[in-house]
Amino acid sequence: MSLEERNISAVVEGDADGRRLDLWLTARFTYRSRNQWQTIIREAKILVNGSAVRSSRVLRTGDVVAFIPEIEEPAVVMDYSIIYEDEYFFVVNKGGHLPCHPAGPFYRNTLWYDMSRKYGKVFIVNRLDRETSGLMLAARDNVTASNLSAMLMDGRLKKKYYALVFGDFKQRIEAGGRLVKDTSSQVMKKRKFVMEADFKGDPGTAETAFTLFEPVAFDGRYSTVRAIPETGRLHQIRATLCSLGFPLLGDKLYGPDDTLYLKIADDLITPEEWSSLILKRQALHAYYLGFPHPQSGENMEFEVAIPADMQV
Numbered sequence: 001m002s003l004e005e006r007n008i009s010a011v012v013e014g015d016a017d018g019r020r021l022d023l024w025l026t027a028r029f030t031y032r033s034r035n036q037w038q039t040i041i042r043e044a045k046i047l048v049n050g051s052a053v054r055s056s057r058v059l060r061t062g063d064v065v066a067f068i069p070e071i072e073e074p075a076v077v078m079d080y081s082i083i084y085e086d087e088y089f090f091v092v093n094k095g096g097h098l099p100c101h102p103a104g105p106f107y108r109n110t111l112w113y114d115m116s117r118k119y120g121k122v123f124i125v126n127r128l129d130r131e132t133s134g135l136m137l138a139a140r141d142n143v144t145a146s147n148l149s150a151m152l153m154d155g156r157l158k159k160k161y162y163a164l165v166f167g168d169f170k171q172r173i174e175a176g177g178r179l180v181k182d183t184s185s186q187v188m189k190k191r192k193f194v195m196e197a198d199f200k201g202d203p204g205t206a207e208t209a210f211t212l213f214e215p216v217a218f219d220g221r222y223s224t225v226r227a228i229p230e231t232g233r234l235h236q237i238r239a240t241l242c243s244l245g246f247p248l249l250g251d252k253l254y255g256p257d258d259t260l261y262l263k264i265a266d267d268l269i270t271p272e273e274w275s276s277l278i279l280k281r282q283a284l285h286a287y288y289l290g291f292p293h294p295q296s297g298e299n300m301e302f303e304v305a306i307p308a309d310m311q312v
Contacts, residue, residue: 134286
């Protein structure tokens with residue numbers, strides 16, 4: 001169930017126009033006191049038009065007030081550190097077992113929620129998959145978020161990753177091509193990468209993707225690979241490496257056997273199948289970010305070490 005599906009919503013009608021949110025809630029939903037509603041609002045469990053607000057928010061006719069009921073969320077590891085902050089944004093080093101943003105069953109157990117609770121509302125700029133570790137940006141305001149997002153879109157925001165893959169990755173590969181639906185997979189959302197020279201479909205129906213891959217190390221079983229994406233497509237690095245024959249360790253969807261993804265969803269995976277993944281999470285780490293400061297234009301560069309669970 002998505003966050004939107006579990007919200008309980010009410011539309012503000014004309015007679016409530018101009019009233020404070022906490023007073024409107026107290027009058028309409030009398031089973032809680034004003035103080036209780038104020039606490040719930042502070043905990044960001046009340047959204048007005050999709051955003052967390054203060055108790056003093058003045059309502060207008062047509063506003064949608066949504067209440068997020070209590071729900072048990074899957075456990076996560078709230079593992080992140082702030083490696084840089086100023087009045088405009090944070091640079092965050094995220095662990096590999098933490099969702100960035102509310103989605104599916106996750107709301108409070110997310111980086112966004114925890115940071116918003118500590119620092120005031122933040123805006124995630126370049127979200128990482130729940131199981132991808134490393135560097136990401138969170139803006140303090142929507143103007144900065146928009147500026148940083150524009151850099152992400154036009155290529156001024158540079159990212160580099162380490163990936164730990166099965167096999168001996170021996171040579172540099174410039175992987176330019178298309179990402180298309182993997183029709184051979186039972187998993188509907190799975191994608192595959194096709195080199196441009198091999199792509200036979202309608203160019204208008206497939207996203208372009210370009211990633212530079214460079215070998216870093218090989219321990220006789222697994223390779224550490226550097227991945228430098230020039231485009232930012234969904235699952236780009238994971239899908240491309242899988243299609244090139246070098247799936248990530250720990251990847252349930254783009255690993256050697258994507259049926260494990262369905263077995264995990266149905267709670268049918270065996271201990272032996274878990275062991276075949278080698279790692280509990282996908283072995284992808286965003287180790288570098290570089291971009292011009294959104295206000296001063298100063299060149300900003302950040303780098304963090306590869307985490308212990310990916311070292312070979």
